[in-house]
Amino acid sequence: MVGFPLLLIPLAIYNIVVFLMPGVSFDAPLFTLTLMSGAAWPVTLSDVLLALGIVLLLLEVIKGARPGAKFLTDHLLSLIVFGAAAAEFLLWPKFNSSTYFLLALLSLSDFLSGIALRARRGKVASAAVARPAAPMPAPEPRFDPAPAPQAPVAESAPPDRVEPKMTPVETAPPPAPSPEVPSPGLQPSEGSSPPPEAPSR
Secondary structure, X not given: OOOOOOOHHHHHHHHHHHHHOOOOOOOOEEEEEEOOOOOEEEEEHHHHHHHHHHHXXXXXXXXXXXXXXXXXXXXXXXXXXXXXXXXXXXXXXXXXXXXXXXXXXXXXXHHHHHHHHHHHHHHHHHHHHHOOOOOOOOOOOOOOOOOOOOOOOOOOOOOOOOOOOOOOOOOOOOOOOOOOOOOOOOOOOOOOOOOOOOOOO
C-alpha cells in the first residue's frame, strides 16, 4: 500500500459504473438521511465517490508526510493517474461530469502535495546538514559549601628516643673485719705483735 495511489480507487469505480453498468445514474439517490433539523438529505453515487476521494486524499497526505514514505515511483504513479483521469475527462463524452472533474482534481492535489512534502523534507535535511553543530555549553560553576571548621588538633610531639638506663649493680658490702683471736696452740707469726696481756686482778 506504500506505492499504490489511493485516488485510483474512486476513479476505477467511476469507470466500472460507466462501462459495465450504463443504466446506473450518478445523480439518482442511493439512500436518504434525515438530519437533526428534520430535513431529508438524498445521498447520490456522486456524493459517495467524492467523499471517498477526499478521505483517500487525506490518507495519501498522511502517508506522504512520513519520513522516506514518498519515493519517485509514488510521484510518478500519482502523475499517471492524474494524466489518465484528465485524458478521460477531455476526450470521452461519458466522463464530462462535475463528479469526474472533481475526482481528477483530487488526483492532481495528491500529486502536488507529494511533490511539496518531498521538497520540504529536502530543505529541512539540507539545512540540518549545513548548520554547524552547536557548541557544548560551558559547565555551570559548582558552589560547594565551605567545610565546617574543625577543632585544632594538638600536634603530638614525636616520641623521644628512649635512652637505655644504666642501673648500677648492687654489690654486697664487704664483710666487716673480725678481730683476730689467736687460737690456742698457735704461735703468733713473726711480725705480728703479741696479744695484750690480760690485766691481773
